[in-house]
Amino acid sequence: MNEAQQQLVSRLQPLIAGVMANPLRLPGITCSICTREVQNGDLRCRRCNNDYESNAVPFEFGPPGYQPSPYRTADLVVPLSYALKGHQAYTDLLQYKDTYSPSKAALDRLSVLTALFQACHTWCIDRLVGRLVTDLAILPSLQGRQGLHPLEEIAQYLPRAWRRIQLAAAPNLPSDSNARRQTNPAFFHNTENLHGRHVVLFDDTWVTGGHAQGAALTLRNAGAARVTILTLGRCLDSSWPETASFIRRFNLPMKPYDVAVCPVTGGTCPG
Amino acid sequence: MSRVGGDEVLALVALLRHSNTGKSWRALVNEVREVGAVEMLHREHPPTLLDLEPTTELLDAAQHDLEAWSGLAKVLTLFDSDFPAQLREVHDLPPLLFVRGALADDRGACIVGSRQASPAALRFASDVATMLADLQVPVISGLAEGIDTAAHTAALSAGGRTVAVIGTGIDKVFPKGNEKLQQQIERDGLVLSQFWPGSNPTRATFPMRNATMSAYGMCTLVVTAGEQSGARIQARQAVAHGRPLLLTRDVVTRTEWGQELAASAYDVQVVSDAKDAVGAINRILQRPQRIDDLLVELTQ
Numbered sequence: 216m217n218e219a220q221q222q223l224v225s226r227l228q229p230l231i232a233g234v235m236a237n238p239l240r241l242p243g244i245t246c247s248i249c250t251r252e253v254q255n256g257d258l259r260c261r262r263c264n265n266d267y268e269s270n271a272v273p274f275e276f277g278p279p280g281y282q283p284s285p286y287r288t289a290d291l292v293v294p295l296s297y298a299l300k301g302h303q304a305y306t307d308l309l310q311y312k313d314t315y316s317p318s319k320a321a322l323d324r325l326s327v328l329t330a331l332f333q334a335c336h337t338w339c340i341d342r343l344v345g346r347l348v349t350d351l352a353i354l355p356s357l358q359g360r361q362g363l364h365p366l367e368e369i370a371q372y373l374p375r376a377w378r379r380i381q382l383a384a385a386p387n388l389p390s391d392s393n394a395r396r397q398t399n400p401a402f403f404h405n406t407e408n409l410h411g412r413h414v415v416l417f418d419d420t421w422v423t424g425g426h427a428q429g430a431a432l433t434l435r436n437a438g439a440a441r442v443t444i445l446t447l448g449r450c451l452d453s454s455w456p457e458t459a460s461f462i463r464r465f466n467l468p469m470k471p472y473d474v475a476v477c478p479v480t481g482g483t484c485p486g
Numbered sequence: 487m488s489r490v491g492g493d494e495v496l497a498l499v500a501l502l503r504h505s506n507t508g509k510s511w512r513a514l515v516n517e518v519r520e521v522g523a524v525e526m527l528h529r530e531h532p533p534t535l536l537d538l539e540p541t542t543e544l545l546d547a548a549q550h551d552l553e554a555w556s557g558l559a560k561v562l563t564l565f566d567s568d569f570p571a572q573l574r575e576v577h578d579l580p581p582l583l584f585v586r587g588a589l590a591d592d593r594g595a596c597i598v599g600s601r602q603a604s605p606a607a608l609r610f611a612s613d614v615a616t617m618l619a620d621l622q623v624p625v626i627s628g629l630a631e632g633i634d635t636a637a638h639t640a641a642l643s644a645g646g647r648t649v650a651v652i653g654t655g656i657d658k659v660f661p662k663g664n665e666k667l668q669q670q671i672e673r674d675g676l677v678l679s680q681f682w683p684g685s686n687p688t689r690a691t692f693p694m695r696n697a698t699m700s701a702y703g704m705c706t707l708v709v710t711a712g713e714q715s716g717a718r719i720q721a722r723q724a725v726a727h728g729r730p731l732l733l734t735r736d737v738v739t740r741t742e743w744g745q746e747l748a749a750s751a752y753d754v755q756v757v758s759d760a761k762d763a764v765g766a767i768n769r770i771l772q773r774p775q776r777i778d779d780l781l782v783e784l785t786q
Contacts, residue, residue, distance in 0.1 A: 229751060229752055233728055303727060323774060327777065330781045371785075372785045373785075
């Protein structure tokens, strides 16, 4: 990063410092996938573990120079901020896309969050996964939202080098929103051949990860060698007692937001 | 969030005032925000074999309230199209507002500070308010003694718009000495209350009022404050809302919290005089367009 960019970063960071909160990556304390709290020192939270294990496939050899992952859910999940229910970051994630009264302030903050990630940590994904990102897909809404989704506006601040691919909601989805929370690749529709590619799947809020991981499986079915899910906010809901005690223990949301903390590792950037 | 009409007001009053849900006010409001008041009322009071319409009584009581309030003030819920849009941006918005005066699409600045303020601090507040009035920037404050009164009064005398966010019911005055000022703001500006009519000020109402004030303004300027003052609460709320905060040198040198905030990574600026403060406020009001440019510059 050059000096002018560095200056831009320090001018923009205060705009989100009081609202966004760096997710914690603490083995045995937070889920190595989604960064919510885990129980009994587990590596992964229950939902992530379930999605991970139930989508494992027997090891097989791929074409030369490419080894498919034995686990078909995303190789990496990167939440940029915690979004605690009842706090501003969570409200921003709802209000930026409110159909009735969308908040420009929220859209601005989420754009700043994304642009700062792009400027400071794009390469961290490539390094940790070990393959350059080639494509970008935006997770489609499964609620039948019409028109251009405001997440598209935020996605303009992601690297231009990522080739944009189209991922759509499948027709005839279950009407019950709980049924739609299942991790199901059939909920998404993709027409591209993604053989050997590394796709970033961009989403706004991670609640259970069902939508995002379902879409990750869709991309795998199309041949994607690597899938990284990039999500703006990992929702934390204190009405779950375990989450409430995790929030108390670490006095979350921990602020001010620090862009120097790598969202891929939770600490220093991968070397 | 696209529910409009009288039913939402009625359901909201029934829920918040007459129904015993066992949930905290805030938890209830957060749920109402996501699902709507009518839906929420029915979820909390499902029909039983003995009572097929358990909400009737609650809605009747709410109807009775609304009739009693009809002469007092305009009642707005977060679902109304003329509910101030900037309040919907924050996590702790008031679900209902009682309004006297003229609503407008205000992009103003909050001026807050101690009740007991030095002549110099009062002068600072009224200078800033006068200059903002000249620039047609609404001056928002809390109608308390001291800094608030100085800010409102100066804005009015300069022919500017001023908005008072009060910590009592809309039909109450606190302190008594500001009765005339409150009436004048109702006539020439806008008075907002988030509390039930008839409510007296309590320890709980002022911090709630400060959150609403912080949300209503585009930024908060703390002119002078003590270690424990209400202005400190608003300073923290502004930071948590993502709203810029301005502190005078006086606040930074005299309080530990002021010093901490000034040295923090948050969106806090220290201003040395009234002109400096107005310049900073002006730049904040022009920010949204500039953010887009900065982001493009950073990511191109």
